[in-house]
Amino acid sequence: MRPRNRMRVGGLVFVCSLVLSGCLGQESEEGEEQRVEIFGGITGTEEVKLVKAAVKEIADETGIDVRYESSRDFTTVIRSRVRGGDAPDIALYPQPGLLLDMSADMTALDDTDMDLDAVKETLIPGFIDSASRDGKAYGAPIDMAPKSLVWYPKKAFEEKGYEVPETHADLLALSDQIVADGGTPWCVGIESGPDTGWPATDWLEDYVLRTAGPEAYDQWVAGELKFSSPEVKEAAETAGDIMLKDGYVQGGGKAIVNTPFGDSPKQMFEDEPACWLHRQASFITTFFPEDVQENLDEEAGVFVLPGVEGGFDGTPILGSGNYAALFNSENENAVKVMEFLISDKFGGPRYEGGGLQSPHTTFDVNKYPDETTKQIQQLANEADVFRFDGSDLMPAAVGTGSFWTGMVDWIGGGKDLDTVLTEIDESWPS
Amino acid sequence: MLKAINALLAVLGGVGGALALYFLLNKLVEVLPPRWEERLKPYVFVFPAMLFVTLFLVYPAVRTAIFSFFDDRGENFVGLDNYTSLLGESAFLNTLFNNALWLIIVPAGVVIAGLIVAVLADQLRTRGENFVKSMIFLPMAISFVGASTIWRFVYAFAPEGRPQIGLLNAVWTSAGFEPVAWIQVDAARFNSFLLMVIMIWLQTGFAMVLLSAAIKSVPAETLEAARIDGASEMQIFFQVVVPQIWGTVITVFITVLILTMKIFDIIYVMTGGRANTDVIGNRFITELINFGRDGRASAIVVMLMLAVIPVMIYQVRRFRATEGAR
Numbered sequence: 001m002r003p004r005n006r007m008r009v010g011g012l013v014f015v016c017s018l019v020l021s022g023c024l025g026q027e028s029e030e031g032e033e034q035r036v037e038i039f040g041g042i043t044g045t046e047e048v049k050l051v052k053a054a055v056k057e058i059a060d061e062t063g064i065d066v067r068y069e070s071s072r073d074f075t076t077v078i079r080s081r082v083r084g085g086d087a088p089d090i091a092l093y094p095q096p097g098l099l100l101d102m103s104a105d106m107t108a109l110d111d112t113d114m115d116l117d118a119v120k121e122t123l124i125p126g127f128i129d130s131a132s133r134d135g136k137a138y139g140a141p142i143d144m145a146p147k148s149l150v151w152y153p154k155k156a157f158e159e160k161g162y163e164v165p166e167t168h169a170d171l172l173a174l175s176d177q178i179v180a181d182g183g184t185p186w187c188v189g190i191e192s193g194p195d196t197g198w199p200a201t202d203w204l205e206d207y208v209l210r211t212a213g214p215e216a217y218d219q220w221v222a223g224e225l226k227f228s229s230p231e232v233k234e235a236a237e238t239a240g241d242i243m244l245k246d247g248y249v250q251g252g253g254k255a256i257v258n259t260p261f262g263d264s265p266k267q268m269f270e271d272e273p274a275c276w277l278h279r280q281a282s283f284i285t286t287f288f289p290e291d292v293q294e295n296l297d298e299e300a301g302v303f304v305l306p307g308v309e310g311g312f313d314g315t316p317i318l319g320s321g322n323y324a325a326l327f328n329s330e331n332e333n334a335v336k337v338m339e340f341l342i343s344d345k346f347g348g349p350r351y352e353g354g355g356l357q358s359p360h361t362t363f364d365v366n367k368y369p370d371e372t373t374k375q376i377q378q379l380a381n382e383a384d385v386f387r388f389d390g391s392d393l394m395p396a397a398v399g400t401g402s403f404w405t406g407m408v409d410w411i412g413g414g415k416d417l418d419t420v421l422t423e424i425d426e427s428w429p430s
Numbered sequence: 431m432l433k434a435i436n437a438l439l440a441v442l443g444g445v446g447g448a449l450a451l452y453f454l455l456n457k458l459v460e461v462l463p464p465r466w467e468e469r470l471k472p473y474v475f476v477f478p479a480m481l482f483v484t485l486f487l488v489y490p491a492v493r494t495a496i497f498s499f500f501d502d503r504g505e506n507f508v509g510l511d512n513y514t515s516l517l518g519e520s521a522f523l524n525t526l527f528n529n530a531l532w533l534i535i536v537p538a539g540v541v542i543a544g545l546i547v548a549v550l551a552d553q554l555r556t557r558g559e560n561f562v563k564s565m566i567f568l569p570m571a572i573s574f575v576g577a578s579t580i581w582r583f584v585y586a587f588a589p590e591g592r593p594q595i596g597l598l599n600a601v602w603t604s605a606g607f608e609p610v611a612w613i614q615v616d617a618a619r620f621n622s623f624l625l626m627v628i629m630i631w632l633q634t635g636f637a638m639v640l641l642s643a644a645i646k647s648v649p650a651e652t653l654e655a656a657r658i659d660g661a662s663e664m665q666i667f668f669q670v671v672v673p674q675i676w677g678t679v680i681t682v683f684i685t686v687l688i689l690t691m692k693i694f695d696i697i698y699v700m701t702g703g704r705a706n707t708d709v710i711g712n713r714f715i716t717e718l719i720n721f722g723r724d725g726r727a728s729a730i731v732v733m734l735m736l737a738v739i740p741v742m743i744y745q746v747r748r749f750r751a752t753e754g755a756r
Contacts, residue, residue: 076719194702251589254611258587274592274746405704412614414705429723 010310035065036334039081040092041074042322053349062340064333078102087327089334090341092142095392096131097399099139099325107329108136114141114339122344122362124317124380130388131323139323140342143350146319147281147389148206153268154301157276166303168210168308172241175248178276184250188243188263189277190257190411197404201260201391202410203243203279206305206318207235214313214385221390223428227406227421236410236417238308243411250275262287281320282356282376283351296354297371304379314384320392321359349393352405360401394427400425451478461642461668491735498728512729525708528622532693532709535623537686539630541679544637548645549667551638563642567635574632574695575611579627587611615708623705628696644678645671677752683746691738710734 019027042051055068067086071077075098078091082105094100095264099106109116119140120128131139151163160181165171190199209217212231220232221226227233244253250267251259265284267274278284285296292299304315324341328334340346344360348367351357357373361381365374380386391399406424409415415423455474459467503509516522547566549557550557569577586596590609594600599609613621648671656666672679696713701707710730716729 079722127752194698196702196704250591254587254614255589257614258611395721397723400720403718408704412611412705414614 002378005038019297021281023080028246034333035067036090036331036337037050038066038068038090038092038324038337038346039074039078039088040068040070040322041069041072041094042092043072045105047197051294051350053352054347057346057349058337058340058343061345062333062336064337082327087168088332089326089328090338091235091325092325093139093323093325095320096139096271096388097396099131099323100133102325103133106138107326109140109326109338109342110136110139112326112335112338114335119342124359124383124386125357126386127321127388130393131387132323134353136242139325142324142341143347144319144321144357144359144380145281145355146284146317146376147202148209148217148303148305148316148318149280149282149302149376149379151265151268151278151280151284152276152303153273154299155300156273158318162276165306168238173307175242175277179247182277183273184247185266186242186249187267188249188256189261189279190408191257191260195400195404196257197406197408198255198391199280200243201399201403202281202318202389203239203385204232204236204407205390206279206316207239207308208232209312209316209318209385209387210308211235211311213236214387215317217316217387217390221393222395227424228418233417233421234237236421240410240417253411253413255334257408282357282373284357285372286353293354300372302372302376304383315381315382316385316387317380318387318389319380398428433551437558448478470711475541494728494735495732497724498732500725500728502723502725502731504724508725512725513733514728516733517727519584522713525703525710525713528619528707529691529693529709531619531622531689532629533687536626536629536633536690536693537683539626540633540637540686541641541683543630543634544641544682545679547634547638548642551642552645563635563638566638569632570635572632574629575699577628577632578696578699585612587613613701613707614705619706621701621705624701625696628700629690629693633686637686640678640682641675644675648674680748684741687741688745691734692740698746 038055040051042108042180051068051070055066058064058066063227074094078088078093079100079102081087083100091099094283116137120137123141124144127141127144127415128137130140131137131141162174163170165174178185188199190197192198205217208220208231216225216231220227220229225231242248243256246252249256261280262284265278265280265287266289268276268278269289279369285293285300288296288300304317307313307315309315326334326338344358347356347358347363351367351373352369354369354373357363357368357377357380363377365377368374368377391403393399394403402424406415406420410417410420452475455478456471459474462470497504498512499507499509523643547562551566552564554562556604562573583595584597585599587599587609588594588596594603594609596609596612603609612624615621652674653666654672656670661669684719692711693709694715697703697707697709697712698715703709703712710733714727714730714734717723717730724744
């Protein structure tokens with residue numbers, strides 16, 4: 001082949017490949033108008049399966065072509081997509097703080113045709129407020145994972161004749177009794193790779209709700225009440241009375257910061273329970289040993305973390321959930337999908353795997369896979385107040401930074417409580 | 431499947447496109463009168479590379495430097511605020527101190543370990559030498575993240591009474607001691623040293639290969655001359671061999687130094703910067719991805735860049751000097 005010909009061939013291949021890749025790229029763009037794209041951070045095989053079932057449910061119910069796309073890096077990707085003018089029709093946020101951060105690009109749900117009052121009516125009180133700004137809701141919860149739950153190994157627990165505690169004093173008495181019987185009462189593990197520390201922030205939040213009450217909690221989350229305030233410090237000490245008391249957790253604080261949060265509850269279900277009580281969200285059941293998961297109702301018991309005497313008078317529930325937000329209200333189908341997503345009808349197939357609940361008090365509990373999940377829904381419905389996981393609402397530098405590391409430093413014994421609380425206050429962005 | 435075809439086409443298009451571009455430019459220059467052809471040709475070939483370096487390296491670097499003077503979302507000019515607030519935080523100063531430790535210890539550790547292995551392996555017969563070298567070179571094939579995951583198991587901790595799955599604690603407890611949460615022990619930065627061991631373990635193979643080649647190219651006459659003059663083996667090594675391989679030692683040292691400046695993976699996987707082990711690279715990721723504070727993240731990177739530049743200049747100068755000597 002002469003050079004010139006070779007050049008021509010090269011050029012031809014180049015042009016052809018450009019054209020072809022262009023064509024192939026275009027293929028997926030067709031039918032944009034009627035299709036609705038939902039983008040979220042729910043990944044992993046099991047979760048994707050569940051979401052797929054939910055997508056099918058939406059498609060069946062509404063007759064609309066729905067696509068779910070996910071990214072492990074949702075937090076980063078959604079920012080760049082929205083800034084780059086490539087927002088999805090609907091996005092599923094793992095927490096409302098990030099959602100409100102981007103509310104300028106969304107359509108407030110109040111400004112659409114959907115019947116938001118009906119949705120609010122059936123939602124657990126306080127849930128939608130976390131995603132509201134200036135009286136308008138920018139997102140609504142599509143699921144719920146209550147966090148103020150204490151799990152125990154039901155069979156062994158009943159054999160020993162232990163009783164579910166009603167008050168904080170009962171809880172401490174039960175713990176002491178377990179110690180007296182030669183056992184270790186608590187399973188606590190807060191290791192979670194780069195996110196290590198988050199389970200401990202839940203402990204503190206739970207006790208701020210219980211000792212100082214929901215109003216103080218809201219101020220604390222908003223940055224108006226300092227970490228080093230007497231209220232928050234008291235809550236931390238109350239949590240510390242359990243987590244850091246000698247003999248309450250095997251290996252003490254050092255072990256807590258080194259035990260993966262998902263491994264910790266497994267110790268409850270050993271032949272002789274290595275520990276008896278585990279405070280963790282409803283989704284922790286998916287980390288239980290397989291044989292326990294299969295017989296969840298017989299193997300595992302659950303109760304709400306009791307309130308503290310002299311503190312808030314009532315039962316607070318701490319929890320988290322995914323929020324749906326609407327970006328493209330011009331796509332009528334997207335509005336319809338959104339309306340279904342945030343209603344009490346949505347979720348049947350999604351909850352089959354267990355560990356998640358509907359945020360609606362009116363959800364048909366018979367759709368849940370087991371009695372435990374029904375019981376948790378019951379507990380959540382009966383709660384006097386619901387509060388969203390505070391660390392997710394605080395500025396990221398605190399909520400996913402100094403709060404986590406602070407709890408690790410304190411529990412691991414690296415720093416004392418006062419130092420930690422002051423340091424977290426200092427890290428709060430001005 | 432469609433994605434795979436697309437990727438293939440993209441690769442073909444990219445490579446073919448580059449080829450076609452150079453071909454075309456070459457042809458264009460050839461059309462010119464010979465004198466101009468001679469003059470322009472080098473530039474024609476260097477130009478696309480320069481263009482890409484400018485586009486993908488210089489431009490982002492300048493943008494980053496500019497961002498470092500802006501707020502979290504890169505909207506309002508804040509002057510030197512990002513720098514002053516970072517340098518005023520004890521946590522960040524701690525981070526800088528850790529980085530300094532890494533920079534002092536890791537390159538030196540890698541060179542020393544590589545040198546020892548190279549010298550010792552040199553004493554073995556060919557087969558044994560090859561085997562030993564392959565084994566020590568093996569970790570080079572593992573990614574930093576992979577290696578860190580392996581070492582997590584070495585340093586793993588479980589409270590007394592639970593099965594010890596960590597290698598170090600298994601040995602430690604079988605010797606009759608209580609299990610230790612190694613990665614949490616920040617007294618005298620002990621945990622940082624444990625993390626540095628991982629990097630040294632990874633890079634020793636690299637140092638060994640280069641140093642071993644250098645040692646082998648030391649002329650045998652110089653060694654014999656030293657022996658005849660009655661020098662001990664130690665003297666021969668430090669006064670005859672080392673000066674002759676010094677250039678390679680520096681090259682290895684600086685390569686590892688630059689790598690160490692950018693260290694991130696090991697810290698991210700092992701501790702996430704907790705327990706006083708944070709370094710600049712990890713801090714940058716935390717600020718950018720977790721906290722969404724673009725300004726501060728940029729400021730951190732600019733500081734890192736400023737720290738790397740002198741080393742780079744030194745390296746380029748030395749490279750030129752050795753090239754010139756040839």
